[in-house]
Amino acid sequence: MDLRFTPEEQAFRKEVREWVAANLPRDIKEKVDRGIELTCDDFSRWMRILSERGWIATNWPKEAGGPGLNIAQKYILEEEIFLGGAPRTVHFGTRMVGPVLLRYGTEEQKKKYLPKILTSEEIWCQGYSEPGAGSDLASLKTSAVRDGDHYVVNGTKIWTSYAHCADRMFALVRTSVEPKKQDGITVLLIDLKLPGLTVRPIITIDGRHHFNQEFFDNVRVPVEDRVGEEGQGWAIAKYLLGHERSNGSGVSMIKWRATKLREMASKERADGERLENEPAFRRKIAELESDLRALELTSLRVLASASADKPIGPEASVLKFRMACMQQAVTELMMEAGAYYAHPLDREALRGQSNAEQVGPDYQFRMAPEYFQMRGTSIAGGSNEIQKNIIAKRVLGL
Amino acid sequence: MDFEYSDDQSLLKDSVDRFIQNNYGFEQRRKLVATDEGYSDKNWSQFAELGWLGMPFPEQYGGFGGTPVETMIVMEAFGTGLVAEPYLPTVVLGGGAILHGGSEEQKQAILPAVAEGKLKLALAFAERQSRYNLADVETSAKKDGGSYVLNGMKGVVFGAPSADKIIVVARTSGQSRDADGISLFLVDKDAQGLRVRGYPTADGLRAGEVYLDNVKVGADALVGEEGKGLPLLEKVIDHGIAAISAEAVGAMKALNDMTLEYLKTREQFGQPIGRFQVLQHRMVDMFIAHEEAKSMAMMAAMRVDEADETERKKAMSAAKVQIGKSARYVGQQGIQLHGGIGMTDEYAAGHYFKRLTMIDRSFGDTDFHLKRFADL
Numbered sequence: 084m085d086l087r088f089t090p091e092e093q094a095f096r097k098e099v100r101e102w103v104a105a106n107l108p109r110d111i112k113e114k115v116d117r118g119i120e121l122t123c124d125d126f127s128r129w130m131r132i133l134s135e136r137g138w139i140a141t142n143w144p145k146e147a148g149g150p151g152l153n154i155a156q157k158y159i160l161e162e163e164i165f166l167g168g169a170p171r172t173v174h175f176g177t178r179m180v181g182p183v184l185l186r187y188g189t190e191e192q193k194k195k196y197l198p199k200i201l202t203s204e205e206i207w208c209q210g211y212s213e214p215g216a217g218s219d220l221a222s223l224k225t226s227a228v229r230d231g232d233h234y235v236v237n238g239t240k241i242w243t244s245y246a247h248c249a250d251r252m253f254a255l256v257r258t259s260v261e262p263k264k265q266d267g268i269t270v271l272l273i274d275l276k277l278p279g280l281t282v283r284p285i286i287t288i289d290g291r292h293h294f295n296q297e298f299f300d301n302v303r304v305p306v307e308d309r310v311g312e313e314g315q316g317w318a319i320a321k322y323l324l325g326h327e328r329s330n331g332s333g334v335s336m337i338k339w340r341a342t343k344l345r346e347m348a349s350k351e352r353a354d355g356e357r358l359e360n361e362p363a364f365r366r367k368i369a370e371l372e373s374d375l376r377a378l379e380l381t382s383l384r385v386l387a388s389a390s391a392d393k394p395i396g397p398e399a400s401v402l403k404f405r406m407a408c409m410q411q412a413v414t415e416l417m418m419e420a421g422a423y424y425a426h427p428l429d430r431e432a433l434r435g436q437s438n439a440e441q442v443g444p445d446y447q448f449r450m451a452p453e454y455f456q457m458r459g460t461s462i463a464g465g466s467n468e469i470q471k472n473i474i475a476k477r478v479l480g481l
Numbered sequence: 482m483d484f485e486y487s488d489d490q491s492l493l494k495d496s497v498d499r500f501i502q503n504n505y506g507f508e509q510r511r512k513l514v515a516t517d518e519g520y521s522d523k524n525w526s527q528f529a530e531l532g533w534l535g536m537p538f539p540e541q542y543g544g545f546g547g548t549p550v551e552t553m554i555v556m557e558a559f560g561t562g563l564v565a566e567p568y569l570p571t572v573v574l575g576g577g578a579i580l581h582g583g584s585e586e587q588k589q590a591i592l593p594a595v596a597e598g599k600l601k602l603a604l605a606f607a608e609r610q611s612r613y614n615l616a617d618v619e620t621s622a623k624k625d626g627g628s629y630v631l632n633g634m635k636g637v638v639f640g641a642p643s644a645d646k647i648i649v650v651a652r653t654s655g656q657s658r659d660a661d662g663i664s665l666f667l668v669d670k671d672a673q674g675l676r677v678r679g680y681p682t683a684d685g686l687r688a689g690e691v692y693l694d695n696v697k698v699g700a701d702a703l704v705g706e707e708g709k710g711l712p713l714l715e716k717v718i719d720h721g722i723a724a725i726s727a728e729a730v731g732a733m734k735a736l737n738d739m740t741l742e743y744l745k746t747r748e749q750f751g752q753p754i755g756r757f758q759v760l761q762h763r764m765v766d767m768f769i770a771h772e773e774a775k776s777m778a779m780m781a782a783m784r785v786d787e788a789d790e791t792e793r794k795k796a797m798s799a800a801k802v803q804i805g806k807s808a809r810y811v812g813q814q815g816i817q818l819h820g821g822i823g824m825t826d827e828y829a830a831g832h833y834f835k836r837l838t839m840i841d842r843s844f845g846d847t848d849f850h851l852k853r854f855a856d857l
């Protein structure tokens with residue numbers, strides 16, 4: 084047992100840090116820093132920069148174009164990217180489509196889609212949820228009916244993150260109605276520009292445009308864009324779960340936020356002193372940081388126990404749950420730090436669409452909007468309740 | 482001991498509830514807060530006609546002569562509809578400062594005009610560095626012959642954009658955070674040297690930064706005694722606490738009702754999600770949070786006029802601590818139990834959550850009031 088990084092790993096950390104400092108565009112860094120909404124173009128620009136360096140598909144095997152990093156290196160890479168002030172990426176292509184096509188895709192599909200994911204020329208979104216199918220995903224109804232060389236798709240998907248920035252959707256659809264509802268589900272890769280498909284923006288409570296609803300009105304999807312067999316969709320989605328939850332980027336982002344929280348607490352004043360010296364707030368920061376260590380170590384422990392032939396099991400739900408709690412805790416403290424200055428919220432300025440005179444500190448938008456937005460982390464990707472159900476059933480056998 | 486409303490109070494409650502039902506549907510409110518002003522003049526006139534704008538003022542000033550219980554009734558109903566009109570800044574804070582500290586002339590000049598809906602007010606107390614400490618005042622007021630010259634900046638002044646007059650808290654002597662040397666001034670919004678940078682707040686209301694650059698006011702602008710303004714300010718803010726506690730209770734009730742209904746109708750896994758025991762217990766905890774908050778809001782209304790200052794402050798701090806805890810729990814879980822739809826701007830739950838969150842950030846958060854309670 085040893086917690087230290089090797090000299091090679093430390094050198095790698097230095098390399099990443101310097102690269103991020105030199106390559107992260109200033110305007111993007113500033114937006115992230117200030118909590119201003121990023122445009123699709125911002126995401127795409129940064130993803131292409133990562134692509135050029137070969138650091139976009141960190142979870143792909145080397146043969147497929149991944150950088151061939153070990154667990155420690157991947158962890159270091161993610162951490163240095165976030166601590167360097169970079170935004171998250173729209174990662175459905177690398178996190179979902181890549182692993183699925185590598186395992187289930189045809190040669191043509193791999194050739195058609197993987198290269199453009201690697202170069203970030205194409206952005207993907209995840210079309211799972213529907214108005215009537217959230218936690219109970221298997222009850223999804225969007226139908227795909229075979230008509231010659233096409234599937235005719237009808238229905239609606241909702242809460243689709245970044246569909247407004249995406250070119251394509253990785254979708255779960257129903258190709259047949261079976262006694263067991265998991266059985267009639269199929270994966271389709273859908274070009275979002277196809278006729279009959281519309282994307283409606285949904286503004287979230289923080290005032291930003293994060294997710295969308297899509298309507299499918301007789302959208303004709305070529306049969307060659309079906310992944311695996313008809314009815315294999317549920318098995319593919321389950322295969323993916325391990326991949327989705329096996330990344331540590333949540334921890335790095337929380338770490339970045341914790342450094343920002345400290346910065347804010349050193350600037351805000353309480354009774355003439357720095358807020359970081361106010362006893363109650365000081366304890367809260369200490370508690371957050373010690374909780375963060377517990378999460379980080381647990382996360383590393385789970386990652387280290389996994390390997391190619393032994394993917395992460397239901398224990399991943401422990402991480403998912405704790406990460407949501409910590410994202411919420413750190414943003415709540417940021418808002419608390421602001422006191423009255425958590426109130427002002429000019430939505431146009433938040434979305435980078437106004438040059439009006441600044442109100443309050445320049446980290447204004449990291450307070451209320453981030454806190455509001457992070458309420459979604461305990462809902463998205465399997466709610467806290469669902470994670471606990473998984474742990475209760477599949478880990479504890481209750 | 483009596484927790485029942487009088488007949489008049491019951492009538493008042495019915496009339497405010499009815500107003501909310503007819504005029505404050507979620508879509509109506511959404512449209513309203515998206516306008517430049519963020520509220521409706523028509524509603525404001527109706528408040529005047531119904532006597533709500535003069536609720537706490539004595540009859541000789543055109544008021545209704547109501548107690549804080551009447552204010553509680555109004556504010557609780559306002560909370561259920563998330564009323565956006567600047568009632569709190571005008572009637573409770575600005576009106577309160579004049580009512581509790583103003584001269585006879587000031588009362589006669591201001592209170593009837595407020596009651597008639599002709600005059601809106603704001604109370605500018607916070608500053609960039611002050612957090613919730615009411616004595617942390619750096620804005621200065623220097624005596625210059627028979628007048629005062631005000632300089633500085635007041636931050637996050639609720640209702641500043643709509644106010645005709647702003648009551649500015651400034652320091653006439655002493656150092657920042659000294660209890661002595663704080664004075665209140667009634668200033669015209671269009672006074673020379675006064676500038677308001679207005680903005681929407683996270684909960685859809687309006688506030689503003691108030692910049693004072695050599696603003697000259699006469700001695701008659703002084704509200705209360707020079708240098709002795711802190712006890713007055715504390716009293717007014719305590720009235721503010723009682724009022725927003727009631728508002729929070731109304732908002733919690735609305736959010737709880739909406740969430741309970743959702744648990745009964747939303748189906749996943751072939752059953753209403755309210756069948757899942759973990760959600761039942763959560764809903765029960767939300768119900769309990771509201772009940773306790775309601776008790777404390779009632780206590781706040783009944784104790785805010787308490788003559789013993791220490792007792793009053795303790796009571797208001799205790800109320801605010803409970804409101805903060807309950808508002809946070811009900812707000813967060815209200816979103817959680819709705820799933821994705823709870824996160825959207827087009828659904829009401831999030832708007833209640835946001836107002837509840839901001840109430841916790843007004844007039845002192847939970848930590849601030851725990852400390853004040855302990856120190857008293």
Ligand SMILES: Cc1cc2nc3c(=O)[nH]c(=O)nc-3n(C[C@H](O)[C@H](O)[C@H](O)COP(=O)(O)OP(=O)(O)OC[C@H]3O[C@@H](n4cnc5c(N)ncnc54)[C@H](O)[C@@H]3O)c2cc1C
Nearest residue numbers: 209211212217218242244459463464466468817818820821
């Ligand atoms: C910010 C955000 C981004 C998202 N991005 C995407 C995306 O890109 N693509 C996509 O497909 N989807 C996305 N989603 C949707 C997300 O996966 C769903 O919101 C989630 O699965 C919950 O489904 P629901 O919203 O229908 O809530 P419901 O399933 O209706 O849940 C409502 C409440 O009931 C609880 N509940 C449900 N079942 C049980 C049970 N058995 N036991 C106990 N409690 C239960 C839930 O925990 C929740 O509190 C996103 C959601 C959010 C908030």
